Amino acid sequence: MSYSIVNTHTDEGVTTVIYGDGKRSCIGIDKEFQQWLRDNADNLPADIQAKVEDGTLTIEDAD
C-alpha cells in the first residue's frame, strides 16, 4: 500500500484528498490510511509529510 496526494480541495469542511493503492482514495480520517500513517510515521513520502507538518493532516492515535 502506498499513498500520495493528488488533489486538495479548499471548500468548507473538506480536507486533503489522498490517493492510495490505485483503488482507494481517502481523507485523513480513513481508518486504513491512518493505520498506514502510524506504521510509516518515520518514513512518509514528502508530499504527505508536508501535509502533516503544515497541520492539514493529523496522525491520530490507534483505537
Added chain:
Amino acid sequence: MTRSRDIANLGDGVTAADITDATITAAKMADGAVEGAFTTQIGRRNLIINGEMRIDQYNNGASISTHGVKVVDRWGTALTNGSASGITVQRSTTVPTGQGFVNSVVYTVGTGGSVGTGGSYGIQHRVEGYSVAPLHFGSAEAKQFTMSFWVRSSITGNYGIGLRNSAKDRSYVGEYTISSANTWEKKTITITADTSGTWVEDNGIGLDIFFDLGVGSTNSTTSGSWQAGNYLGLTGGVKLAETTGATFYLTGVQIEVGSVATPFEHISYGESLALCQRYYYKQHPPSGHFFGVGNIDGSNGSQIRLFFPVEMRTSPTSVETTGTAGNYQLRVNGNLTCTSVPSFINASPWDSTISFNKTSHGLTNGYCGFGRSAGSEAYLAWSAEL
C-alpha cells in the same frame, strides 16, 4: 364440552374436535393460562444480514486470500498470525439440499500450519448495536437467543464460535460438533445474553461473531459461559487452518430471540441487498452511463455528487475504484478520459461528492459536468462497515 368427556380425554389430550367455535373465549382465560410451548417471535426474526451468503457486492464470487476483508457482504476473513498459508475464502454454490439456499462461503486451507498462540483463522460477522439492542446485553433483562447455521467440513470434531462485545472485554465461546466429514449438518446453540459488561446499542459493533477455524491459545477458552476477556476460539477445538487442503462451508446463519431455532428466514434478494447497502455500496453503471452530476471545480477536477440508495451506517471516509483511470470519464460537452481514478472529497450517510480528475481539462469552473463510466468494469464503492 362436558365434564365426562373432558375427563375421558385426559389420557389422549384435547383435540380440535373437542372444541367447538367460541367455546373458549378470552373471558374464560386467566392471564398466562395460555402460553406457547416455546418463546420465539413471529415476523422478521433473523438478526444476521446475508446469513445465506448470497449478496456479494465485494467480489461477485471471486476468491479472496487477504486477512481482514469481506468475502461476501457482511462476512469477513480472518487468516493471520499463524504459519498456515495459501488460504482462500469465497462464495460457493455448494449448499445443503432442499433448504432453499443458493450460496455458502467456503474456507479452504492451502498449506496447513500451526496457529500458535496468536493465530486468528475463521469467518467473522459483526452485528450493529441497533440490531442486537432487543437482546438487552449487559443488563438484568438480558434475553435468551438462538443461533442456527449449516456447516460442512472435511474435518470432524468440536468447533468453537466466539461472541464478543465491542470493547473486547466480554466473551462467550459456544461449541458444536461436526460428526460426519464433508456432510452438511445444521447446528443450533441457545445462549442467554450477557448480563454484565458494556454493550453497544447504537451504530457501533453490538456483537462480534467468529466461527473459529484456528484461534491461538491466547484468545481461546472453554465453552458455555460469559467471561471477562477477549476470546473467540475454543480451547481444544478443531484448528482447521492446521490441516493442508481442509475445507469448511458455512451458510444459513440465523440469530433469533428465544430458545427455538426456526427454519431459516429467506427474504427477497432486493431486501437482502438493501440491508447490506447500509454497510457497503457499489455503483457500477454500464459503460457510457453516468455515476452522477456536479460541476467543474478547479483546473484538474470536478465535484460530482452521488446518492446512496439507503442511509449508510455512518459517513464513508474513502471511495473505492477499479484502480484504472481509463475506466472513468469527465463530461461537459464531450467525454474526457480521466488521468487519475476518481478521488474522494466528502460523504455523509446519504451521499458522497467525488472528483473525476482530468489534468488541465480546460473547462470553465462552475459548468455542469458528469462523472461517466468508460468501461463495463468501472465502479465506485463506499464502505461504512463495522
